[in-house]
Amino acid sequence: MGVTPIRPGQLAGVSLGRRAATPIIEIEHVSQVFKTSSRRDHTALSDISLTVGEGAFVSILGPSGCGKSTLLYIVGGFVSPTSGTAKMKGKPITGPGPDRGPVFQEFALFPWKSVLGNVMYGPLQQGMKPAKAEALARTLLAMVGLTGFEKFYPKELSGGMKQRVALARTLAYGPEVLLMDEPFGALDAHTRTRLQNDLLEIWERDRKTVLFVTHSVEEAVFLSDKVVMMSRSPGRIREVIDIDLPRPRRREELLLDPNYQRYIVEIERMFDASGDNELPS
Amino acid sequence: MNGLLKPLAPVLACCGLLLAWQLASLGLKNDSFPTALESLRAIPPILTDKESLINILASLRRMAIGFGLALAFSIPLGLLMGRSRATAAFFNPLLMLIYPVPKAALMPIIMLWLGVGDISKTLVIFLGVSLPVIYHSFEGAKAVEEKMLWSGAAMGLSPGERLLRIVLPAALPEILTGCRTGLVLALITMVTSEMIARQSGAGNILFNALDMGQYDTVFAMIIIVGAMGICLDAAFEIVRRWLVRWSEPQFDMPLSFS
Numbered sequence: 459m460g461v462t463p464i465r466p467g468q469l470a471g472v473s474l475g476r477r478a479a480t481p482i483i484e485i486e487h488v489s490q491v492f493k494t495s496s497r498r499d500h501t502a503l504s505d506i507s508l509t510v511g512e513g514a515f516v517s518i519l520g521p522s523g524c525g526k527s528t529l530l531y532i533v534g535g536f537v538s539p540t541s542g543t544a545k546m547k548g549k550p551i552t553g554p555g556p557d558r559g560p561v562f563q564e565f566a567l568f569p570w571k572s573v574l575g576n577v578m579y580g581p582l583q584q585g586m587k588p589a590k591a592e593a594l595a596r597t598l599l600a601m602v603g604l605t606g607f608e609k610f611y612p613k614e615l616s617g618g619m620k621q622r623v624a625l626a627r628t629l630a631y632g633p634e635v636l637l638m639d640e641p642f643g644a645l646d647a648h649t650r651t652r653l654q655n656d657l658l659e660i661w662e663r664d665r666k667t668v669l670f671v672t673h674s675v676e677e678a679v680f681l682s683d684k685v686v687m688m689s690r691s692p693g694r695i696r697e698v699i700d701i702d703l704p705r706p707r708r709r710e711e712l713l714l715d716p717n718y719q720r721y722i723v724e725i726e727r728m729f730d731a732s733g734d735n736e737l738p739s
Numbered sequence: 740m741n742g743l744l745k746p747l748a749p750v751l752a753c754c755g756l757l758l759a760w761q762l763a764s765l766g767l768k769n770d771s772f773p774t775a776l777e778s779l780r781a782i783p784p785i786l787t788d789k790e791s792l793i794n795i796l797a798s799l800r801r802m803a804i805g806f807g808l809a810l811a812f813s814i815p816l817g818l819l820m821g822r823s824r825a826t827a828a829f830f831n832p833l834l835m836l837i838y839p840v841p842k843a844a845l846m847p848i849i850m851l852w853l854g855v856g857d858i859s860k861t862l863v864i865f866l867g868v869s870l871p872v873i874y875h876s877f878e879g880a881k882a883v884e885e886k887m888l889w890s891g892a893a894m895g896l897s898p899g900e901r902l903l904r905i906v907l908p909a910a911l912p913e914i915l916t917g918c919r920t921g922l923v924l925a926l927i928t929m930v931t932s933e934m935i936a937r938q939s940g941a942g943n944i945l946f947n948a949l950d951m952g953q954y955d956t957v958f959a960m961i962i963i964v965g966a967m968g969i970c971l972d973a974a975f976e977i978v979r980r981w982l983v984r985w986s987e988p989q990f991d992m993p994l995s996f997s
Protein backbone atom coordinates (compact mmCIF):
# COMPACT_ATOMS: atom_id res chain seq x y z
CA MET A 459 0.00 0.00 0.00
CA GLY A 460 1.52 3.24 -1.19
CA VAL A 461 5.15 3.79 -1.82
CA THR A 462 7.65 3.09 0.88
CA PRO A 463 9.71 6.25 0.91
CA ILE A 464 12.52 4.73 2.86
CA ARG A 465 15.41 3.35 0.98
CA PRO A 466 17.32 1.45 3.60
CA GLY A 467 20.57 -0.21 2.87
CA GLN A 468 22.15 2.92 1.51
CA LEU A 469 25.77 2.66 2.35
CA ALA A 470 27.60 5.13 4.49
CA GLY A 471 29.55 7.48 2.35
CA VAL A 472 27.03 8.17 -0.33
CA SER A 473 26.42 11.74 -1.22
CA LEU A 474 23.88 13.68 0.81
CA GLY A 475 21.76 16.62 -0.14
CA ARG A 476 19.52 15.75 -2.97
CA ARG A 477 18.80 19.11 -4.55
CA ALA A 478 22.14 20.80 -3.97
CA ALA A 479 24.78 18.80 -5.71
CA THR A 480 27.61 21.03 -4.47
CA PRO A 481 29.12 19.38 -1.44
CA ILE A 482 29.93 21.77 1.37
CA ILE A 483 31.20 19.31 3.96
CA GLU A 484 33.09 16.19 3.05
CA ILE A 485 34.09 13.75 5.73
CA GLU A 486 36.48 11.15 4.38
CA HIS A 487 37.40 8.00 6.30
CA VAL A 488 37.52 9.81 9.61
CA SER A 489 38.43 7.84 12.70
CA GLN A 490 38.85 9.12 16.20
CA VAL A 491 40.69 7.18 18.86
CA PHE A 492 40.84 8.48 22.41
CA LYS A 493 43.38 7.46 24.98
CA THR A 494 41.42 6.74 28.11
CA SER A 495 42.70 7.09 31.65
CA SER A 496 42.97 3.32 31.87
CA ARG A 497 45.49 3.63 29.03
CA ARG A 498 43.30 1.63 26.71
CA ASP A 499 42.47 3.06 23.34
CA HIS A 500 38.86 3.84 22.79
CA THR A 501 37.61 4.11 19.24
CA ALA A 502 34.91 6.74 19.29
CA LEU A 503 34.55 6.99 15.52
CA SER A 504 35.52 4.37 13.01
CA ASP A 505 35.95 5.13 9.33
CA ILE A 506 33.20 7.69 8.92
CA SER A 507 32.56 9.01 5.43
CA LEU A 508 29.82 11.48 4.77
CA THR A 509 29.17 14.23 2.29
CA VAL A 510 26.76 17.02 3.07
CA GLY A 511 25.40 19.09 0.24
CA GLU A 512 25.16 22.83 0.47
CA GLY A 513 21.90 23.92 2.07
CA ALA A 514 21.01 20.46 3.32
CA PHE A 515 19.50 19.79 6.70
CA VAL A 516 21.14 16.64 7.99
CA SER A 517 20.38 15.02 11.32
CA ILE A 518 22.64 12.62 13.11
CA LEU A 519 20.78 10.12 15.20
CA GLY A 520 22.32 7.56 17.45
CA PRO A 521 22.61 6.13 20.94
CA SER A 522 24.43 7.99 23.66
CA GLY A 523 28.20 7.69 23.36
CA CYS A 524 28.29 6.74 19.68
CA GLY A 525 30.41 9.75 18.80
CA LYS A 526 27.86 12.25 17.52
CA SER A 527 29.41 15.15 19.41
CA THR A 528 32.89 14.08 18.44
CA LEU A 529 31.93 14.07 14.77
CA LEU A 530 30.53 17.57 15.12
CA TYR A 531 33.71 18.77 16.86
CA ILE A 532 35.78 17.42 13.99
CA VAL A 533 33.72 19.34 11.45
CA GLY A 534 33.95 22.40 13.70
CA GLY A 535 37.73 22.07 13.69
CA PHE A 536 37.91 21.85 17.47
CA VAL A 537 39.23 18.31 17.40
CA SER A 538 41.49 16.91 14.72
CA PRO A 539 40.70 13.34 13.78
CA THR A 540 43.16 10.54 14.44
CA SER A 541 42.96 9.64 10.77
CA GLY A 542 41.04 10.76 7.72
CA THR A 543 40.12 14.28 6.71
CA ALA A 544 37.17 16.57 6.96
CA LYS A 545 36.79 19.25 4.32
CA MET A 546 34.78 22.41 4.13
CA LYS A 547 34.15 23.63 0.58
CA GLY A 548 36.95 21.41 -0.63
CA LYS A 549 39.53 22.72 1.81
CA PRO A 550 40.74 20.50 4.65
CA ILE A 551 39.49 21.74 8.01
CA THR A 552 42.44 22.73 10.17
CA GLY A 553 40.70 24.73 12.85
CA PRO A 554 37.56 26.56 13.90
CA GLY A 555 36.22 29.43 11.86
CA PRO A 556 33.17 31.68 11.66
CA ASP A 557 31.94 29.78 8.61
CA ARG A 558 30.95 26.93 10.94
CA GLY A 559 28.87 27.90 13.95
CA PRO A 560 28.58 25.43 16.83
CA VAL A 561 25.70 25.28 19.30
CA PHE A 562 27.02 23.11 22.09
CA GLN A 563 25.17 20.62 24.22
CA GLU A 564 26.57 22.49 27.25
CA PHE A 565 25.52 25.96 26.00
CA ALA A 566 28.97 27.43 26.83
CA LEU A 567 27.58 30.94 27.23
CA PHE A 568 29.90 33.65 28.50
CA PRO A 569 28.70 34.03 32.11
CA TRP A 570 30.18 37.51 32.53
CA LYS A 571 28.16 38.86 29.62
CA SER A 572 24.47 39.64 29.70
CA VAL A 573 22.14 37.80 27.34
CA LEU A 574 22.41 40.71 24.92
CA GLY A 575 26.20 40.85 25.31
CA ASN A 576 26.47 37.15 24.52
CA VAL A 577 24.49 37.47 21.30
CA MET A 578 26.34 40.64 20.26
CA TYR A 579 29.74 39.07 20.88
CA GLY A 580 30.21 37.44 17.48
CA PRO A 581 28.98 40.36 15.34
CA LEU A 582 31.13 42.81 17.32
CA GLN A 583 34.12 40.53 16.88
CA GLN A 584 33.54 40.68 13.16
CA GLY A 585 33.60 44.45 13.21
CA MET A 586 29.89 45.20 13.10
CA LYS A 587 28.91 48.62 14.50
CA PRO A 588 27.59 48.28 18.09
CA ALA A 589 24.21 49.81 17.26
CA LYS A 590 23.72 47.43 14.38
CA ALA A 591 24.93 44.44 16.39
CA GLU A 592 22.50 45.31 19.16
CA ALA A 593 19.59 45.58 16.75
CA LEU A 594 20.50 42.23 15.25
CA ALA A 595 20.84 40.65 18.69
CA ARG A 596 17.45 41.98 19.76
CA THR A 597 15.83 40.61 16.63
CA LEU A 598 17.34 37.18 17.21
CA LEU A 599 16.39 37.19 20.89
CA ALA A 600 12.83 38.08 19.96
CA MET A 601 12.88 35.19 17.53
CA VAL A 602 13.89 32.69 20.21
CA GLY A 603 11.33 34.18 22.56
CA LEU A 604 13.62 35.96 24.99
CA THR A 605 12.45 39.54 24.67
CA GLY A 606 12.67 41.16 28.07
CA PHE A 607 15.63 39.06 29.21
CA GLU A 608 18.33 41.09 27.44
CA LYS A 609 19.88 42.37 30.66
CA PHE A 610 19.88 39.01 32.45
CA TYR A 611 23.09 37.13 33.16
CA PRO A 612 23.28 33.47 32.12
CA LYS A 613 23.19 32.30 35.74
CA GLU A 614 19.75 33.87 36.01
CA LEU A 615 18.32 31.77 33.16
CA SER A 616 16.82 28.32 33.08
CA GLY A 617 18.48 25.57 31.04
CA GLY A 618 16.07 25.98 28.16
CA MET A 619 16.58 29.73 28.10
CA LYS A 620 20.35 29.30 28.04
CA GLN A 621 20.00 26.95 25.12
CA ARG A 622 17.99 29.55 23.23
CA VAL A 623 20.58 32.24 23.92
CA ALA A 624 23.26 29.88 22.64
CA LEU A 625 21.32 29.38 19.41
CA ALA A 626 20.82 33.12 18.96
CA ARG A 627 24.49 33.78 19.70
CA THR A 628 25.60 31.40 16.96
CA LEU A 629 23.05 32.61 14.42
CA ALA A 630 24.22 36.17 15.10
CA TYR A 631 27.56 35.81 13.34
CA GLY A 632 26.02 34.20 10.31
CA PRO A 633 27.89 30.92 9.86
CA GLU A 634 27.35 29.06 6.60
CA VAL A 635 27.06 25.77 8.43
CA LEU A 636 25.27 25.31 11.74
CA LEU A 637 26.60 22.52 13.94
CA MET A 638 23.92 21.85 16.48
CA ASP A 639 24.49 19.37 19.27
CA GLU A 640 21.15 18.34 20.77
CA PRO A 641 20.11 21.97 20.87
CA PHE A 642 16.58 21.25 22.00
CA GLY A 643 17.36 18.37 24.30
CA ALA A 644 16.87 20.36 27.49
CA LEU A 645 13.64 22.07 26.48
CA ASP A 646 10.08 21.41 27.48
CA ALA A 647 7.87 19.92 24.79
CA HIS A 648 6.13 23.18 24.03
CA THR A 649 9.28 25.30 23.63
CA ARG A 650 10.89 22.50 21.75
CA THR A 651 8.10 22.43 19.20
CA ARG A 652 8.19 26.19 18.87
CA LEU A 653 11.94 26.29 18.36
CA GLN A 654 11.78 23.45 15.85
CA ASN A 655 9.27 25.47 13.88
CA ASP A 656 11.39 28.61 14.17
CA LEU A 657 14.53 26.80 13.14
CA LEU A 658 12.76 25.31 10.17
CA GLU A 659 11.49 28.72 9.20
CA ILE A 660 14.97 30.26 9.38
CA TRP A 661 16.39 27.34 7.50
CA GLU A 662 13.77 27.46 4.77
CA ARG A 663 14.49 31.15 4.36
CA ASP A 664 18.32 31.13 4.43
CA ARG A 665 19.03 27.54 3.43
CA LYS A 666 21.99 27.33 5.70
CA THR A 667 23.56 23.93 5.87
CA VAL A 668 22.69 22.32 9.19
CA LEU A 669 24.28 19.34 10.90
CA PHE A 670 21.91 18.52 13.69
CA VAL A 671 22.54 15.97 16.42
CA THR A 672 19.49 14.65 18.20
CA HIS A 673 18.14 11.76 20.21
CA SER A 674 14.64 12.23 18.94
CA VAL A 675 13.56 10.29 15.87
CA GLU A 676 10.53 12.52 15.46
CA GLU A 677 12.61 15.67 15.56
CA ALA A 678 15.07 14.25 13.04
CA VAL A 679 12.34 13.28 10.59
CA PHE A 680 10.45 16.54 11.02
CA LEU A 681 13.45 18.74 10.32
CA SER A 682 15.75 16.88 7.99
CA ASP A 683 16.45 16.10 4.38
CA LYS A 684 18.66 13.25 5.53
CA VAL A 685 18.92 11.25 8.69
CA VAL A 686 22.25 9.66 9.45
CA MET A 687 21.85 6.74 11.81
CA MET A 688 24.89 5.82 13.85
CA SER A 689 25.70 2.80 15.96
CA ARG A 690 27.97 2.50 18.92
CA SER A 691 31.28 0.84 19.86
CA PRO A 692 32.83 1.80 17.62
CA GLY A 693 30.86 4.71 16.26
CA ARG A 694 29.88 3.96 12.69
CA ILE A 695 27.30 5.13 10.21
CA ARG A 696 24.67 2.42 9.97
CA GLU A 697 22.25 3.92 7.60
CA VAL A 698 21.54 7.11 5.73
CA ILE A 699 17.90 7.78 5.07
CA ASP A 700 16.44 10.35 2.72
CA ILE A 701 13.42 12.06 4.16
CA ASP A 702 11.24 12.70 1.18
CA LEU A 703 8.62 14.95 2.67
CA PRO A 704 7.36 18.14 1.04
CA ARG A 705 8.62 21.53 2.07
CA PRO A 706 7.83 23.95 3.51
CA ARG A 707 6.84 21.59 6.26
CA ARG A 708 4.08 22.39 8.66
CA ARG A 709 3.68 20.35 11.77
CA GLU A 710 -0.11 20.12 11.53
CA GLU A 711 0.12 18.76 8.02
CA LEU A 712 2.99 16.37 8.72
CA LEU A 713 1.28 14.85 11.71
CA LEU A 714 -1.50 13.75 9.39
CA ASP A 715 0.89 12.57 6.72
CA PRO A 716 1.19 8.76 6.69
CA ASN A 717 4.63 9.02 5.11
CA TYR A 718 5.88 11.04 8.06
CA GLN A 719 4.52 8.42 10.44
CA ARG A 720 6.09 5.66 8.42
CA TYR A 721 9.55 7.23 8.56
CA ILE A 722 9.35 7.47 12.31
CA VAL A 723 8.15 3.91 12.75
CA GLU A 724 10.76 2.54 10.34
CA ILE A 725 13.66 4.33 11.98
CA GLU A 726 12.60 3.31 15.45
CA ARG A 727 12.28 -0.25 14.26
CA MET A 728 15.79 -0.17 12.86
CA PHE A 729 17.15 1.01 16.18
CA ASP A 730 15.20 -1.62 18.06
CA ALA A 731 16.58 -4.29 15.78
CA SER A 732 20.15 -3.26 16.55
CA GLY A 733 19.50 -3.41 20.29
CA ASP A 734 22.32 -1.04 21.16
CA ASN A 735 20.38 2.03 22.00
CA GLU A 736 18.50 4.08 24.50
CA LEU A 737 16.38 5.67 21.82
CA PRO A 738 14.09 7.46 21.76
CA SER A 739 14.63 10.04 24.44
CA MET B 740 15.39 42.82 65.07
CA ASN B 741 17.54 40.31 63.25
CA GLY B 742 17.94 42.74 60.35
CA LEU B 743 19.19 45.42 62.72
CA LEU B 744 21.55 43.09 64.54
CA LYS B 745 23.37 41.87 61.46
CA PRO B 746 25.28 45.03 60.50
CA LEU B 747 25.97 45.71 64.16
CA ALA B 748 27.51 42.29 64.79
CA PRO B 749 31.10 43.21 63.83
CA VAL B 750 30.89 46.38 65.95
CA LEU B 751 29.63 44.39 68.91
CA ALA B 752 32.44 41.87 68.46
CA CYS B 753 35.03 44.68 68.48
CA CYS B 754 33.53 46.18 71.63
CA GLY B 755 33.57 42.80 73.31
CA LEU B 756 37.18 42.27 72.39
CA LEU B 757 38.19 45.70 73.72
CA LEU B 758 36.29 45.06 76.95
CA ALA B 759 38.02 41.71 77.46
CA TRP B 760 41.36 43.39 76.79
CA GLN B 761 40.59 46.19 79.25
CA LEU B 762 39.65 43.74 82.00
CA ALA B 763 42.59 41.44 81.33
CA SER B 764 45.16 44.21 81.45
CA LEU B 765 43.57 45.72 84.60
CA GLY B 766 43.75 42.31 86.20
CA LEU B 767 47.32 41.54 85.11
CA LYS B 768 48.75 44.97 85.98
CA ASN B 769 51.72 44.41 83.70
CA ASP B 770 53.78 47.34 82.38
CA SER B 771 54.12 45.87 78.90
CA PHE B 772 50.38 45.27 78.62
CA PRO B 773 48.62 48.65 78.59
CA THR B 774 44.85 48.80 78.89
CA ALA B 775 42.65 49.12 75.84
CA LEU B 776 41.76 52.67 76.81
CA GLU B 777 45.39 53.76 77.12
CA SER B 778 46.18 52.22 73.75
CA LEU B 779 43.20 53.83 72.09
CA ARG B 780 44.18 57.15 73.59
CA ALA B 781 47.62 56.82 72.00
CA ILE B 782 46.14 56.61 68.52
CA PRO B 783 45.20 60.27 67.87
CA PRO B 784 48.70 61.60 68.64
CA ILE B 785 50.16 59.16 66.11
CA LEU B 786 47.65 60.08 63.45
CA THR B 787 48.20 63.80 63.94
CA ASP B 788 51.97 63.59 64.06
CA LYS B 789 53.41 64.61 60.70
CA GLU B 790 56.42 62.34 61.01
CA SER B 791 54.26 59.29 61.78
CA LEU B 792 51.89 60.07 58.96
CA ILE B 793 54.76 60.29 56.49
CA ASN B 794 55.93 56.89 57.75
CA ILE B 795 52.52 55.31 57.42
CA LEU B 796 51.96 56.79 53.98
CA ALA B 797 55.36 55.53 52.87
CA SER B 798 54.30 52.06 54.01
CA LEU B 799 51.05 52.26 52.12
CA ARG B 800 52.79 53.50 49.00
CA ARG B 801 55.26 50.61 49.02
CA MET B 802 52.44 48.21 49.63
CA ALA B 803 50.38 49.62 46.75
CA ILE B 804 53.33 49.50 44.36
CA GLY B 805 54.36 45.99 45.42
CA PHE B 806 50.79 44.76 45.20
CA GLY B 807 50.16 46.42 41.83
CA LEU B 808 53.38 45.13 40.28
CA ALA B 809 52.68 41.66 41.62
CA LEU B 810 49.22 41.60 40.03
CA ALA B 811 50.55 42.93 36.73
CA PHE B 812 53.10 40.14 36.68
CA SER B 813 51.29 37.24 38.32
CA ILE B 814 47.89 37.32 36.65
CA PRO B 815 49.23 37.02 33.07
CA LEU B 816 51.75 34.38 34.18
CA GLY B 817 49.13 32.36 36.03
CA LEU B 818 46.69 32.52 33.12
CA LEU B 819 49.38 31.46 30.65
CA MET B 820 50.37 28.57 32.91
CA GLY B 821 46.75 27.51 33.15
CA ARG B 822 46.30 27.37 29.40
CA SER B 823 49.74 26.22 28.22
CA ARG B 824 51.17 22.99 29.45
CA ALA B 825 54.70 23.97 28.47
CA THR B 826 54.55 27.21 30.47
CA ALA B 827 53.16 25.34 33.47
CA ALA B 828 55.83 22.66 33.20
CA PHE B 829 58.53 25.33 33.18
CA PHE B 830 57.31 27.53 36.02
CA ASN B 831 55.71 24.99 38.36
CA PRO B 832 58.94 23.51 39.78
CA LEU B 833 60.32 27.00 40.19
CA LEU B 834 57.29 28.15 42.12
CA MET B 835 57.27 25.00 44.19
CA LEU B 836 60.77 25.90 45.35
CA ILE B 837 59.85 29.47 46.22
CA TYR B 838 56.48 28.66 47.74
CA PRO B 839 57.47 27.33 51.20
CA VAL B 840 60.22 29.92 51.75
CA PRO B 841 58.98 32.75 54.00
CA LYS B 842 59.49 35.78 51.81
CA ALA B 843 60.72 37.83 54.77
CA ALA B 844 63.54 35.32 55.18
CA LEU B 845 64.88 36.50 51.85
CA MET B 846 65.02 40.03 53.17
CA PRO B 847 68.64 39.88 54.42
CA ILE B 848 69.94 38.77 51.02
CA ILE B 849 67.80 41.28 49.21
CA MET B 850 69.02 44.02 51.55
CA LEU B 851 72.56 42.98 50.89
CA TRP B 852 72.08 43.41 47.18
CA LEU B 853 69.59 46.22 46.96
CA GLY B 854 70.07 48.14 50.19
CA VAL B 855 67.57 48.96 52.91
CA GLY B 856 65.52 51.34 50.80
CA ASP B 857 62.18 51.16 49.09
CA ILE B 858 63.32 48.75 46.40
CA SER B 859 64.09 45.90 48.80
CA LYS B 860 60.89 46.29 50.75
CA THR B 861 58.75 46.59 47.66
CA LEU B 862 60.40 43.50 46.23
CA VAL B 863 59.57 41.46 49.33
CA ILE B 864 55.95 42.61 49.15
CA PHE B 865 55.95 41.73 45.45
CA LEU B 866 57.18 38.22 46.22
CA GLY B 867 54.70 37.75 49.03
CA VAL B 868 51.74 38.76 46.90
CA SER B 869 52.79 36.96 43.71
CA LEU B 870 52.47 33.35 44.76
CA PRO B 871 48.82 33.21 45.80
CA VAL B 872 47.86 35.33 42.81
CA ILE B 873 49.76 33.10 40.39
CA TYR B 874 48.30 30.01 41.99
CA HIS B 875 44.71 31.19 41.85
CA SER B 876 45.05 32.59 38.32
CA PHE B 877 46.51 29.27 37.28
CA GLU B 878 43.69 27.27 38.82
CA GLY B 879 41.09 29.68 37.43
CA ALA B 880 42.48 29.51 33.91
CA LYS B 881 42.75 25.74 34.03
CA ALA B 882 39.09 25.41 34.96
CA VAL B 883 37.76 27.53 32.09
CA GLU B 884 35.23 25.48 30.18
CA GLU B 885 36.71 24.31 26.91
CA LYS B 886 33.50 24.85 24.95
CA MET B 887 33.63 28.51 25.90
CA LEU B 888 37.05 28.80 24.24
CA TRP B 889 35.77 26.85 21.27
CA SER B 890 32.84 29.23 20.93
CA GLY B 891 35.31 32.11 20.92
CA ALA B 892 37.50 30.39 18.36
CA ALA B 893 34.50 29.86 16.10
CA MET B 894 33.76 33.58 16.32
CA GLY B 895 37.28 34.24 15.07
CA LEU B 896 39.13 35.14 18.27
CA SER B 897 42.88 34.56 18.04
CA PRO B 898 44.64 32.67 20.85
CA GLY B 899 45.78 35.95 22.40
CA GLU B 900 42.29 37.40 22.25
CA ARG B 901 40.89 34.25 23.80
CA LEU B 902 43.30 34.55 26.72
CA LEU B 903 42.43 38.20 27.27
CA ARG B 904 38.74 38.15 26.49
CA ILE B 905 37.62 34.70 27.57
CA VAL B 906 40.11 33.15 29.98
CA LEU B 907 40.65 36.36 31.96
CA PRO B 908 36.98 37.19 32.60
CA ALA B 909 36.01 33.54 33.10
CA ALA B 910 38.79 33.09 35.68
CA LEU B 911 38.19 36.46 37.32
CA PRO B 912 36.33 35.16 40.39
CA GLU B 913 39.20 32.80 41.17
CA ILE B 914 41.84 35.45 40.36
CA LEU B 915 40.20 37.91 42.74
CA THR B 916 40.15 35.31 45.49
CA GLY B 917 43.92 35.10 45.05
CA CYS B 918 44.21 38.88 45.04
CA ARG B 919 42.34 39.11 48.31
CA THR B 920 44.76 36.70 49.96
CA GLY B 921 47.55 38.65 48.30
CA LEU B 922 46.33 41.92 49.77
CA VAL B 923 46.50 40.59 53.32
CA LEU B 924 49.92 39.12 52.60
CA ALA B 925 51.02 42.49 51.25
CA LEU B 926 50.20 44.06 54.60
CA ILE B 927 52.00 41.32 56.50
CA THR B 928 55.14 41.44 54.36
CA MET B 929 55.07 45.22 54.49
CA VAL B 930 55.26 45.29 58.30
CA THR B 931 57.76 42.43 58.40
CA SER B 932 60.07 44.07 55.89
CA GLU B 933 60.02 47.29 57.90
CA MET B 934 60.78 45.36 61.00
CA ILE B 935 63.90 43.95 59.37
CA ALA B 936 64.99 47.01 57.44
CA ARG B 937 64.09 49.71 59.90
CA GLN B 938 64.26 53.00 58.16
CA SER B 939 60.74 54.20 57.61
CA GLY B 940 57.19 52.97 57.71
CA ALA B 941 54.50 51.80 60.08
CA GLY B 942 56.58 48.82 61.18
CA ASN B 943 59.42 51.19 61.92
CA ILE B 944 57.27 53.26 64.31
CA LEU B 945 56.05 50.12 65.98
CA PHE B 946 59.45 48.64 66.67
CA ASN B 947 61.04 51.92 67.66
CA ALA B 948 58.29 52.36 70.23
CA LEU B 949 58.94 48.83 71.44
CA ASP B 950 62.65 49.61 71.89
CA MET B 951 61.77 52.70 73.88
CA GLY B 952 59.25 50.91 76.05
CA GLN B 953 56.30 53.00 74.81
CA TYR B 954 53.91 50.11 75.05
CA ASP B 955 50.75 52.15 74.52
CA THR B 956 52.19 53.30 71.16
CA VAL B 957 53.07 49.73 70.27
CA PHE B 958 49.52 48.61 70.86
CA ALA B 959 48.12 51.71 69.17
CA MET B 960 50.19 50.90 66.07
CA ILE B 961 48.96 47.31 66.11
CA ILE B 962 45.40 48.64 66.15
CA ILE B 963 46.18 51.07 63.34
CA VAL B 964 47.81 48.42 61.14
CA GLY B 965 45.00 46.00 61.92
CA ALA B 966 42.37 48.60 61.07
CA MET B 967 44.20 49.34 57.83
CA GLY B 968 44.05 45.66 56.97
CA ILE B 969 40.37 45.41 57.77
CA CYS B 970 39.50 48.52 55.77
CA LEU B 971 41.59 47.48 52.76
CA ASP B 972 40.08 44.03 52.82
CA ALA B 973 36.54 45.36 53.13
CA ALA B 974 37.12 47.85 50.31
CA PHE B 975 38.61 45.15 48.14
CA GLU B 976 35.68 42.89 48.89
CA ILE B 977 33.25 45.56 47.70
CA VAL B 978 35.19 45.97 44.44
CA ARG B 979 35.47 42.21 44.04
CA ARG B 980 31.79 41.62 44.50
CA TRP B 981 30.97 44.29 41.98
CA LEU B 982 33.39 42.84 39.43
CA VAL B 983 32.03 39.32 39.71
CA ARG B 984 28.38 40.15 40.32
CA TRP B 985 27.57 37.96 37.34
CA SER B 986 28.92 34.85 39.03
CA GLU B 987 27.64 34.96 42.58
CA PRO B 988 24.38 33.97 44.18
CA GLN B 989 22.03 36.84 44.83
CA PHE B 990 21.35 36.37 48.54
CA ASP B 991 23.33 38.65 50.81
CA MET B 992 26.49 37.51 52.46
CA PRO B 993 27.76 39.15 55.58
CA LEU B 994 30.78 41.38 55.20
CA SER B 995 33.59 39.13 56.21
CA PHE B 996 36.81 40.06 57.88
CA SER B 997 39.74 37.82 57.25
Ligand SMILES: Nc1ncnc2c1ncn2[C@@H]1O[C@H](COP(=O)(O)OP(=O)(O)OP(=O)(O)O)[C@@H](O)[C@H]1O
Binds near residue numbers: 500501520525
Ligand atom coordinates in the same frame (compact mmCIF):
# COMPACT_ATOMS: atom_id res chain seq x y z
N1 LIG C 1 38.14 13.74 25.34
C1 LIG C 1 37.81 12.44 25.37
N2 LIG C 1 38.65 11.53 25.90
C2 LIG C 1 38.33 10.24 25.93
N3 LIG C 1 37.20 9.73 25.45
C3 LIG C 1 36.30 10.56 24.91
C4 LIG C 1 36.55 11.98 24.85
N4 LIG C 1 35.50 12.56 24.26
C5 LIG C 1 34.63 11.58 23.99
N5 LIG C 1 35.10 10.38 24.36
C6 LIG C 1 34.44 9.07 24.19
O1 LIG C 1 34.01 8.99 22.86
C7 LIG C 1 32.73 8.41 22.77
C8 LIG C 1 31.82 9.34 22.00
O2 LIG C 1 31.58 10.52 22.74
P1 LIG C 1 30.58 11.62 22.23
O3 LIG C 1 30.52 12.69 23.25
O4 LIG C 1 30.96 12.03 20.86
O5 LIG C 1 29.19 10.82 22.21
P2 LIG C 1 27.73 11.33 21.84
O6 LIG C 1 27.25 10.47 20.76
O7 LIG C 1 27.75 12.79 21.60
O8 LIG C 1 26.93 11.01 23.17
P3 LIG C 1 25.69 11.81 23.80
O9 LIG C 1 24.50 11.49 22.97
O10 LIG C 1 25.56 11.22 25.17
O11 LIG C 1 26.04 13.26 23.82
C9 LIG C 1 32.26 8.16 24.19
O12 LIG C 1 32.39 6.79 24.43
C10 LIG C 1 33.20 8.93 25.05
O13 LIG C 1 33.49 8.21 26.22
Ligand SMILES: [Mg+2]
Binds near residue numbers: 526527528563639
Ligand atom coordinates in the same frame (compact mmCIF):
# COMPACT_ATOMS: atom_id res chain seq x y z
MG1 LIG D 1 26.99 14.47 22.64
